Amino acid sequence: xxxxxxxxxxxxxxxxxxxxxxxxxxxxxxxxxxxxxxxxxxxxxxxxxxxxxxxxxxxxxxxxxxxxxxxxxxxxxxxxxxxxxxxxxxxxxxxxxxxxxxxxxxxxxxxxxxxxxxxxxxxxxxxxxxxxxxxxxxxxxxxxxxxxxxxxxxxxxxxxxxxxxxxxxxxxxxxxxxxxxxxxxxxxxxxxxxxxxxxxxxxxxxxxxxxxxxxxxxxxxxxxxxxxxxxxxxxxxxxxxxxxxxxxxxxxxxxxxxxxxxxxxxxxxxxxxxxxxxxxxxxxxxxxxxxxxxxxxxxxxxxxxxxxxxxxxxxxxxxxxxxxxxxxxxxxxxxxxxxxxxxxxxxxxxxxxxxxxxxxxxxxxxxxxxxxxxxxxxxxxxxxxxxxxxxxxxxxxxxxxxxxxxxxxxxxxxxxxxxxxxxxxxxxxxxxxxxxxxxxxxxxxxxxxxxxxxxxxxxxxxxxxxxxxxxxxxxxxxxxxxxxxxxxxxxxxxxxxxxxxxxxxxxxxxxxxxxxxxxxxxx
Amino acid sequence: xxxxxxxxxxxxxxxxxxxxxxxxxxxxxxxxxxxxxxxxxxxxxxxxxxxxxxxxxxxxxxxxxxxxxxxxxxxxxxxxxxxxxxxxxxxxxxxxxxxxxxxxxxxxxxxxxxxxxxxxxxxxxxxxxxxxx
Numbered sequence: 001x002x003x004x005x006x007x008x009x010x011x012x013x014x015x016x017x018x019x020x021x022x023x024x025x026x027x028x029x030x031x032x033x034x035x036x037x038x039x040x041x042x043x044x045x046x047x048x049x050x051x052x053x054x055x056x057x058x059x060x061x062x063x064x065x066x067x068x069x070x071x072x073x074x075x076x077x078x079x080x081x082x083x084x085x086x087x088x089x090x091x092x093x094x095x096x097x098x099x100x101x102x103x104x105x106x107x108x109x110x111x112x113x114x115x116x117x118x119x120x121x122x123x124x125x126x127x128x129x130x131x132x133x134x135x136x137x138x139x140x141x142x143x144x145x146x147x148x149x150x151x152x153x154x155x156x157x158x159x160x161x162x163x164x165x166x167x168x169x170x171x172x173x174x175x176x177x178x179x180x181x182x183x184x185x186x187x188x189x190x191x192x193x194x195x196x197x198x199x200x201x202x203x204x205x206x207x208x209x210x211x212x213x214x215x216x217x218x219x220x221x222x223x224x225x226x227x228x229x230x231x232x233x234x235x236x237x238x239x240x241x242x243x244x245x246x247x248x249x250x251x252x253x254x255x256x257x258x259x260x261x262x263x264x265x266x267x268x269x270x271x272x273x274x275x276x277x278x279x280x281x282x283x284x285x286x287x288x289x290x291x292x293x294x295x296x297x298x299x300x301x302x303x304x305x306x307x308x309x310x311x312x313x314x315x316x317x318x319x320x321x322x323x324x325x326x327x328x329x330x331x332x333x334x335x336x337x338x339x340x341x342x343x344x345x346x347x348x349x350x351x352x353x354x355x356x357x358x359x360x361x362x363x364x365x366x367x368x369x370x371x372x373x374x375x376x377x378x379x380x381x382x383x384x385x386x387x388x389x390x391x392x393x394x395x396x397x398x399x400x401x402x403x404x405x406x407x408x409x410x411x412x413x414x415x416x417x418x419x420x421x422x423x424x425x426x427x428x429x430x431x432x433x434x435x436x437x438x439x440x441x442x443x444x445x446x447x448x449x450x451x452x453x454x455x456x457x458x459x460x461x462x463x464x465x466x467x468x469x470x471x472x473x474x475x476x477x478x479x480x481x482x483x484x485x486x487x488x489x490x491x492x493x494x495x496x497x498x499x500x501x502x503x504x505x506x507x508x509x510x511x512x513x514x515x516x517x518x519x520x521x522x523x
Numbered sequence: 524x525x526x527x528x529x530x531x532x533x534x535x536x537x538x539x540x541x542x543x544x545x546x547x548x549x550x551x552x553x554x555x556x557x558x559x560x561x562x563x564x565x566x567x568x569x570x571x572x573x574x575x576x577x578x579x580x581x582x583x584x585x586x587x588x589x590x591x592x593x594x595x596x597x598x599x600x601x602x603x604x605x606x607x608x609x610x611x612x613x614x615x616x617x618x619x620x621x622x623x624x625x626x627x628x629x630x631x632x633x634x635x636x637x638x639x640x641x642x643x644x645x646x647x648x649x650x651x652x653x654x655x656x
Contacts, residue, residue: 398596419631440637444634448633474593475593
């Protein structure tokens with residue numbers, strides 16, 4: 001775009017009369033608002049109009065390029081707006097010149113320069129004057145954009161406005177208000193008095209009072225009320241209204257907004273309910289934790305210190321999978337029997353959760369009872385097996401266990417095994433799994449056979465009884481886990497608290513799939 | 524005409540001490556293939572599938588364990604349960620092709636004494652023992 005265009009004083013075919021006319025037009029234009037210019041035609045060799053020159057402009061005139069009145073004067077129209085001669089507007093200009101008719105049209109203009117709106121729409125008016133054209137224009141799309149924005153805002157904000165003339169009684173509602181009240185447009189708007197009469201329950205009295213005060217003394221109102229729509233739905237609507245008053249202070253106009261705040265109210269309600277539920281949940285959880293702790297103390301207390309029984313030192317590690325419950329299907333016993341021998345048991349009920357705990361408790365207490373009353377170990381297992389088979393339980397409980405009795409007088413450990421991983425003996429820098437008589441896990445078959453095995457414990461021996469949670473890893477044959485246990489036990493044998501080291505090495509806190517229970521026995 | 528049969532006459536006379544009859548009998552085998560990981564979470568599905576297989580009433584139910592990568596105590600319990608159900612229904616249950624992990628589990632728990640285990644699916648299906656009754 002040639003901004004450095006030559007500005008000539010145009011006198012195509014004028015004389016003193018034309019100049020006088022131009023002077024008047026200039027004076028008139030100088031007092032007009034908006035964008036108005038005076039165009040004078042320029043003629044070609046055959047007398048046809050080839051261009052227009054901007055001879056005068058109103059002070060506020062601004063074109064699409066943002067150029068103001070002063071800079072427009074003297075410019076060639078075709079030069080400033082190339083391609084304009086192909087538009088309807090140009091044809092309109094020529095028509096006005098020829099016939100004196102008034103041209104009103106729209107111009108959509110596309111400019112390629114940077115920083116100028118790519119496409120803009122104008123309403124343009126051209127009329128004949130003094131051998132030239134008076135052209136005025138107005139930006140259309142800005143106003144339209146504003147309108148669209150306003151409509152969108154109302155829709156998104158679920159908001160609409162109301163305007164009421166109290167003198168002649170006319171009320172205007174914007175479209176959105178009809179939508180808020182679910183009212184057919186054909187029925188027209190309602191007054192605030194009519195609306196407050198429809199308010200739900202307790203809201204009504206307060207609404208009617210507020211409306212009364214608004215209309216009588218112009219007191220602004222801002223209230224939310226429930227209004228029953230046609231149908232069962234009750235919508236929460238907020239109304240904000242104020243008045244314009246006359247010289248006496250009496251309200252003559254009401255301006256207001258309605259907003260549908262139903263969802264906000266619902267959200268508030270939901271939030272409140274959730275908070276209450278959360279608080280209830282919290283106290284329930286606290287109560288559960290308390291119960292779990294007391295249950296554990298009753299069913300399976302875990303000692304913090306080393307136990308000394310019958311000449312043996314026993315350490316216990318108990319790590320149930322479900323922390324909250326503090327109990328699982330694994331259990332242990334380590335007590336001194338009436339005859340001075342030590343009972344050492346490690347067991348594992350299949351599964352987790354409360355069912356497993358219940359079965360565990362049954363087995364633990366029954367085994368203990370039988371041991372105290374001197375039942376031979378294989379018989380104990382057979383009896384526990386029968387117990388499990390006759391427990392009414394859809395999922396069919398099974399359990400594995402090792403039950404051992406240590407007689408200090410002869411330093412002999414006698415034990416039986418039901419489907420359980422073998423005991424590990426660490427002696428003189430060697431770790432080996434003790435060969436055990438076979439025995440099927442409890443609860444699988446009605447007539448299992450159990451046989452006792454024995455080993456004599458020497459001073460300095462370490463013995464580990466454990467559940468498979470200590471040695472099992474997914475996608476790994478159990479033999480690898482057993483080998484790992486043997487190596488770890490050996491590595492920690494000479495440390496002050498071997499069990500701590502073993503558990504730390506083998507139990508990955510974040511990858512656990514099972515309860516873990518370990519007895520570390522040393523002589 | 525003598526009533527006494529000639530003992531040297533082998534043309535199917537009376538006084539036959541051993542009667543051999545051969546009868547064709549189809550043995551219906553159902554193979555239930557377990558693939559993936561069987562643990563506490565999949566227990567219910569496993570129970571259901573095995574129960575269905577037993578209820579279908581085959582002569583032989585082979586549980587193909589070769590594609591099973593993980594089997595814990597709940598999986599074992601499901602198999603034990605299936606074994607009980609099968610016995611009650613007159614179905615012969617065979618575990619086929621358990622991998623080393625499962626073989627060790629069966630050994631440690633002593634359940635290899637109560638299950639019929641075959642090294643492969645072929646060996647299992649080839650079990651030539653006919654059902655009684």
